[in-house]
Amino acid sequence: MPAAALIDDDVVTRVLTAALRTGGDFAEVFAEDKRSSSAYLDDGKIEELSSGRDRGAGIRVVVGETTGFAHTADLSETGLLVAAEAAAAAAREGGGGTRTVALTRTEVRHPSPAQIQPADVAKATKVALLQRADGAARAAGGDIRQVSASYADSRRRILIANSDGLLTGDDQVRTLFTVGAVALGDTGMQTGRESIGHTIGFELFDRYDVEELARAAAERALTKLAARPAPTGELPVVIGPGGGGVLFHEACGHGLEADLIAKGASVFKDRRGEQVASPLVTLVDDGTVATEWGAFGCDDEGTPAQRNVLIQDGILTDYMWDFLRSRKEGRPRSGNGRRQSYQHLPMVRMTNTFILDGPDDPASIVSGTEHGVYVAKLGGGQVNTATGDFVFGMTEAYLIENGEITEPLREGNLIGNGPEVLQNIEAVGNDFEFGPPGTCGKDGQGVPVGDGVPTLRVSKLTIGGSAA
Amino acid sequence: MSDELLAIADQVIGWAHDGEQVEVVVGKSRSTEIRVYEGDIESLSSAESQGLGVRVIADGRQGFAYAGSLDPDVLHEVLDEARDNAGFGTPDEFLGLAEPDGVPVPDLDLYRPGLFDVPTDRKVALALDLERAVRAADPRISGIEAAEYADGVSEGVVVTTTGIRATGRDSACYVGAYPLATDDGDTKTGFGFSVGREPSELDVDAAASDAAQRATRLLGAVKPAGGRMTVVLDPYVTAQLIGILAGTMNGEAVLKGRSLFADRLGDEIASSVLTLVDDPTNPLAYTASHTDGEGLATRRNVLVDNGVLQKFAHNAYTARRSGTVSTGSAVRGFKSTPGVGCRAVSLVPGTKTQPELLAEVGDGILVSSVAGLHSGVNPVSGDFSTGAEGLRIVDGVLGQPLREFTIASTLQRMLKDVVAVGNDVEWLPMSAAGVSLVLRDISVSGT
Numbered sequence: 001m002p003a004a005a006l007i008d009d010d011v012v013t014r015v016l017t018a019a020l021r022t023g024g025d026f027a028e029v030f031a032e033d034k035r036s037s038s039a040y041l042d043d044g045k046i047e048e049l050s051s052g053r054d055r056g057a058g059i060r061v062v063v064g065e066t067t068g069f070a071h072t073a074d075l076s077e078t079g080l081l082v083a084a085e086a087a088a089a090a091a092r093e094g095g096g097g098t099r100t101v102a103l104t105r106t107e108v109r110h111p112s113p114a115q116i117q118p119a120d121v122a123k124a125t126k127v128a129l130l131q132r133a134d135g136a137a138r139a140a141g142g143d144i145r146q147v148s149a150s151y152a153d154s155r156r157r158i159l160i161a162n163s164d165g166l167l168t169g170d171d172q173v174r175t176l177f178t179v180g181a182v183a184l185g186d187t188g189m190q191t192g193r194e195s196i197g198h199t200i201g202f203e204l205f206d207r208y209d210v211e212e213l214a215r216a217a218a219e220r221a222l223t224k225l226a227a228r229p230a231p232t233g234e235l236p237v238v239i240g241p242g243g244g245g246v247l248f249h250e251a252c253g254h255g256l257e258a259d260l261i262a263k264g265a266s267v268f269k270d271r272r273g274e275q276v277a278s279p280l281v282t283l284v285d286d287g288t289v290a291t292e293w294g295a296f297g298c299d300d301e302g303t304p305a306q307r308n309v310l311i312q313d314g315i316l317t318d319y320m321w322d323f324l325r326s327r328k329e330g331r332p333r334s335g336n337g338r339r340q341s342y343q344h345l346p347m348v349r350m351t352n353t354f355i356l357d358g359p360d361d362p363a364s365i366v367s368g369t370e371h372g373v374y375v376a377k378l379g380g381g382q383v384n385t386a387t388g389d390f391v392f393g394m395t396e397a398y399l400i401e402n403g404e405i406t407e408p409l410r411e412g413n414l415i416g417n418g419p420e421v422l423q424n425i426e427a428v429g430n431d432f433e434f435g436p437p438g439t440c441g442k443d444g445q446g447v448p449v450g451d452g453v454p455t456l457r458v459s460k461l462t463i464g465g466s467a468a
Numbered sequence: 469m470s471d472e473l474l475a476i477a478d479q480v481i482g483w484a485h486d487g488e489q490v491e492v493v494v495g496k497s498r499s500t501e502i503r504v505y506e507g508d509i510e511s512l513s514s515a516e517s518q519g520l521g522v523r524v525i526a527d528g529r530q531g532f533a534y535a536g537s538l539d540p541d542v543l544h545e546v547l548d549e550a551r552d553n554a555g556f557g558t559p560d561e562f563l564g565l566a567e568p569d570g571v572p573v574p575d576l577d578l579y580r581p582g583l584f585d586v587p588t589d590r591k592v593a594l595a596l597d598l599e600r601a602v603r604a605a606d607p608r609i610s611g612i613e614a615a616e617y618a619d620g621v622s623e624g625v626v627v628t629t630t631g632i633r634a635t636g637r638d639s640a641c642y643v644g645a646y647p648l649a650t651d652d653g654d655t656k657t658g659f660g661f662s663v664g665r666e667p668s669e670l671d672v673d674a675a676a677s678d679a680a681q682r683a684t685r686l687l688g689a690v691k692p693a694g695g696r697m698t699v700v701l702d703p704y705v706t707a708q709l710i711g712i713l714a715g716t717m718n719g720e721a722v723l724k725g726r727s728l729f730a731d732r733l734g735d736e737i738a739s740s741v742l743t744l745v746d747d748p749t750n751p752l753a754y755t756a757s758h759t760d761g762e763g764l765a766t767r768r769n770v771l772v773d774n775g776v777l778q779k780f781a782h783n784a785y786t787a788r789r790s791g792t793v794s795t796g797s798a799v800r801g802f803k804s805t806p807g808v809g810c811r812a813v814s815l816v817p818g819t820k821t822q823p824e825l826l827a828e829v830g831d832g833i834l835v836s837s838v839a840g841l842h843s844g845v846n847p848v849s850g851d852f853s854t855g856a857e858g859l860r861i862v863d864g865v866l867g868q869p870l871r872e873f874t875i876a877s878t879l880q881r882m883l884k885d886v887v888a889v890g891n892d893v894e895w896l897p898m899s900a901a902g903v904s905l906v907l908r909d910i911s912v913s914g915t
Contacts, residue, residue: 043724045560047530048805049553053546054519054536065505069513073537090512090588127556146725182725182848189728189848230853232876232913233694263505265613265648265657345511380843386613386648386657389872391855393843413844413874415855462691464844464853464874464913 006031006159007057009103009167011077015059016101016163019084024061024068024091026327027084027101028162030300031057031075032342035119036154041130043146049123058342059083061091062324071343103167108304110297111290114173114201118153121202126151129177129210136211137181140218143225145189146182149214153202160302170297174448175204176437181218185225190410192220193395197437197448198291220396223408230397230412230463236372237414237461238365238400242433243377245451248283249353249440250383250390251418252276256285256310256318257336257348258325260385267388267419268316276316277422280358280456283311285320287335287351292450293437294351301337301346308334311422322348340445350440352450358428362455365427367403373463374398374405375414388418394463413464421458429455470623470635477627480522480543488526488554489565490547490629491762494538495519495802497622500588504595504615512588521802522550525564529557534803565630566762566784566794573758573765574749578638580666583619591617594643594672601676602645602660608684610650613657618642619667624802626763634763639665640754642897643675649683658683663754663897686836686857689871692914698832698887699875699910700825700861703894703902705835706815711900713879714746714810716847717771717779719786719797721808728850728879729777737777738883743816744772746781746797752895753812761798761806769795771813775883783808814901818889822904825890827864829906834859834866835875850879873914877907885909 007015012029019027033055040047056073057080068090072083118126133149153176159169176197183190194217196208239247255266268276277283287305289295298304301323309317321329322337325348338349366374379393397409434452477492484490496518503510520543521534531553535542557563599615623637644661660679662671701709721727729737738744748757748766757766762784770778782790783798783806798806826834835858844854853876860867877885890904 039556045558046556047558048532049556050531050805051533051549051553052535052803053542056536066509067511069511069515071513071515071517073518074539086514090514123553123556148724184725188850189725191846191848232874232911234915260613263613264611267655343515343517345513380840382839384657384839386655387871389839389855389857391840391844391874393840393853410849411844411846411851411853412876413840413853413855415840415872415874417872462872462874462913464855464876 006033006157007075011080012161012167013101013103014077015080015084016161018081019059019061019088020099020163022088022091024063024088026062026163028060028160029057030342031159032156034154034156036152037118038150038152039126039130040150041134042148044134046127046130054341056342057083058344059087060345061087063091066091067345069345099163101163102165103161104165106166106168108168108170108297110170111288111295111305112200116202117155117173118175118202119155129205133179133210133214137179137214137218140215141222143183143185143222144181144218145184148180150178152176158300160300162302166302168298168302172199172296173201174199175201177210177213179214179217181221183221183225187225190221190224192217192224195436197293199293199295200291224410227408227410230394230409232463234460234462236369236457236459238369238372238374238455238457239453240374240376241429241431241455242435242452244375245354245435245453246378246381246438247392248355248453249350249449249451250381250392251421252283253350253353254383255385255388255418256320258319258321259348261319262325265386271316272318274316275314276419277311277314278425279314280428281311281314281422281425282309282356284309284356285350285353289352289450292352292434293448294450299335299337300339303333303335303337305351306335320348320350322346338447340447344445347443349442349447350449354452355428355454355456357430357432357454358456360427360429362429362431365429365455365457366400366405369400369403369457372400373409374400383418390418391415414461415464416461421461424459425456426459427457431455470625470637473623473625474627474635476520476538476543477625480547481627481629483544483547484629488524491523491565492627493521493624493802495622495624497620499618499620500591501618502592502595502616504599507596509592519802520546522546523805524550524554526554528559528561528563529554530563531557532805562785562789564784564788565628566632566764567630568632569764569793571765571767571796576749576751576756576758578665578756580639583621583639583641583666586667590667594667594670598643598645598672598676601672602647602679605676605680606649606684608649608651608687609647609680611648613646613648615645628763632763634759636758641667641670643670643672645675645679647679647683649687651687654687656683656686685859686869686871689857689869691872692833692860692870692912694913694915696909696911698829698906698908700829700832700834701905701907702834702836703892703904704896705838706905707896707898707900707902708838708841710744710813710815711898712841712845714744714771714813714900717781718808719780719782719790721847722780723786723789726848728848732777735777736775738772738775739886740775741818741889742772742775742883742886743770744813745770745816746810746813748811750812753901754895754897755811755899757811760796761800764794764796766796766811781808781810811899813899814893815889815903817891817893817903819891820888822890822892825888825904825906826861826866829861830864832861833870833912834861845879852877852879852882873912876911876913882907
């Protein structure tokens with residue numbers, strides 16, 4: 001049991017008791033031991049291998065609406081007690097007194113336990129993957145001028161205990177591989193980038209071939225050499241399977257986070273039960289999807305991962321919840337309380353967020369588009385949840401002319417409004433795929449997330465290309 | 469406090485083997501973060517973090533390791549791990565630590581011990597005052613998502629077997645608010661902040677009026693028609709743009725064929741009104757620093773002088789490989805090896821205020837905020853496209869608010885299309901300063 005190794009049960013009990021001494025309603029210990037390693041190849045050279053270790057605990061005490069929080073890298077009982085006192089002092093002064101905490105250990109089932117711990121794999125084996133990727137990308141064509149590749153793994157063991165008696169933990173292993181290629185042609189330089197990442201161990205490379213990934217990155221850069229400037233203005237947009245999932249993460253996912261809802265900072269406030277999207281849309285957030293980047297056994301407040309339907313056939317069914325918000329509403333948590341590390345307070349976060357398959361044939365979605373843009377892959381995006389306005393970079397896109405995908409387009413931005421896009425979805429295909437691994441940022445904290453979509457068409461989005 | 473960190477670094481350096489270079493970076497920080505909501509404390513966090521990073525270079529190979537702890541048992545483990553990692557690097561004759569270069573460390577006053585004497589209640593009061601002031605600033609303010617106070621004190625040392633022994637510490641504090649404004653069913657958001665080295669330097673009223681103005685001035689915005697036009701960038705937008713621009717004038721990007729400005733040194737790449745300087749020795753910059761990530765003194769670097777590309781930023785490695793000297797531009801935390809980056813870039817200001825610039829422009833768009841700039845700029849190809857909001861400029865004055873449009877060009881063209889730089893330089897809590905900037909012939913897409 002991994003949690004047992006972090007802090008002894010009786011120490012946890014004493015620390016929670018100390019944290020409640022100033023009259024807190026709730027106290028929590030979150031301990032984390034994270035080891036990571038990475039290797040980076042650039043310009044044909046293994047530039048470096050890096051190893052890191054982060055270990056510590058964050059303690060929070062809640063009194064009414066106020067949370068006190070302190071963290072420490074010292075996991076000894078003394079270090080933890082100092083942090084507990086700081087957190088208790090930070091929470092509003094209460095009546096004091098002693099409350100006894102009785103812990104009950106709960107085991108969580110991780111959706112995809114690692115089969116090969118990356119730490120057990122020879123460093124030379126990891127380095128060899130980078131070299132194979134470099135060779136394959138360069139072999140894709142003479143116009144490939146630069147290749148970079150990175151390998152990263154992490155093992156994060158966590159323990160969560162709280163004054164409600166919860167004692168649980170999780171062991172989260174993630175492995176990631178990324179290849180970037182730069183091609184040079186008459187029109188200048190273009191880049192291509194591909195990554196694979198799953199919540200599993202080194203067996204990632206039994207399932208995926210890094211050379212294939214490298215060739216795909218190189219092909220993307222080469223294809224873009226012939227790209228023409230993206231058009232500007234409002235056009236129908238077909239989102240390709242997998243690569244466009246991040247659109248829904250931004251366009252509506254963030255707006256369904258209960259903390260933003262509570263502060264009136266979401267366009268989806270007070271809209272449960274309403275038709276907020278085209279009836280073709282069913283949106284799910286699911287931390288239990290085995291091996292996906294946003295999967296885990298329990299969230300960072302000790303709630304087991306679960307599958308939550310947020311929009312069913314276009315009707316808004318529920319928001320996503322963490323401990324604080326669900327407590328206030330008197331409802332169960334949804335497994336969305338996450339934090340970047342023990343140095344951060346948890347908040348409502350997405351896990352793997354995706355649109356389910358629809359009824360349409362993907363080929364007919366494209367052929368039914370007279371003139372528009374086909375976006376195979378979106379890059380980073382952001383949203384203003386209060387207005388619903390969002391923006392994305394298109395990293396791989398093509399023109400659709402007379403129902404056919406024709407020329408590649410140079411990079412540009414895609415902008416729109418979440419609630420409008422949801423209503424403007426005209427067709428949803430039956431070819432669902434998960435997209436590449438992502439890191440979602442909110443309030444300065446990054447957490448791993450997954451997303452996915454089938455092919456779908458939005459009747460209009462604003463494309464910000466440079467073609468006049 | 470730095471003595472304690474130096475002692476730790478010296479201890480690790482003492483374990484270096486003959487024939488290997490070792491660099492130890494030790495950092496420690498204390499911070500407070502207070503959030504208030506509707507007149508009450510929502511959260512109060514106090515934190516202390518520390519850790520070290522060790523770089524080993526032996527036989528022309530480099531390895532690195534770090535730990536977020538300074539426990540005695542961790543120190544040797546980190547060195548051993550870095551040494552082991554070095555065995556897998558590709559030999560590179562240019563690898564090597566920085567060496568003392570005689571440039572004097574600038575005299576900067578970045579640390580105020582007084583920060584520690586400010587009681588928590590006073591810090592809470594600053595956040596509450598700000599929340600109240602934003603609410604009172606305009607009847608259309610409908611809510612405040614967050615109002616916060618944050619401060620931090622950090623110190624760090626870099627010690628190497630090559631003779632570097634650098635120390636530095638600084639303090640900083642911040643208040644900020646994120647209001648919502650609603651009018652006639654339309655909602656907009658804004659932000660306002662104030663930064664200083666100790667709480668007495670914070671200007672709560674200015675932060676409140678900025679926040680309220682940003683939130684309310686775009687109420688009722690419409691989508692503009694597209695076309696090519698002159699745009700004026702608000703200082704905060706210019707800061708983001710020049711931050712990205714400085715990233716392309718980086719020795720690492722140049723060496724690796726990832727900068728559109730490689731091979732362009734000495735060329736006229738921009739309009740002659742544009743002079744871009746990176747100066748971490750400027751005490752007005754909140755990102756000012758005594759030394760860089762490899763322990764060399766920071767210095768003033770002119771990257772673009774009246775439109776001519778003069779210099780790239782370098783750390784020890786990229787300088788050696790490029791046959792030049794470090795510009796004191798190594799950037800890093802203790803969790804990584806040094807990269808290259810600018811700390812405090814700014815444009816040399818022109819002579820006109822923003823209203824004067826607007827009057828000269830006559831018709832166009834004032835861009836008050838951009839979204840997705842990082843994903844929208846390709847530093848290799850120079851392709852530029854970003855989502856934007858702003859106000860129409862009609863007959864030289866601000867008019868109709870505008871939303872949900874994009875502005876696009878290429879970095880190459882935009883630099884040539886700079887018409888004027890304002891005189892309203894604004895130092896921000898980021899690695900670039902803001903100033904109003906006028907650009908002509910930008911592609912705007914809306915309806």
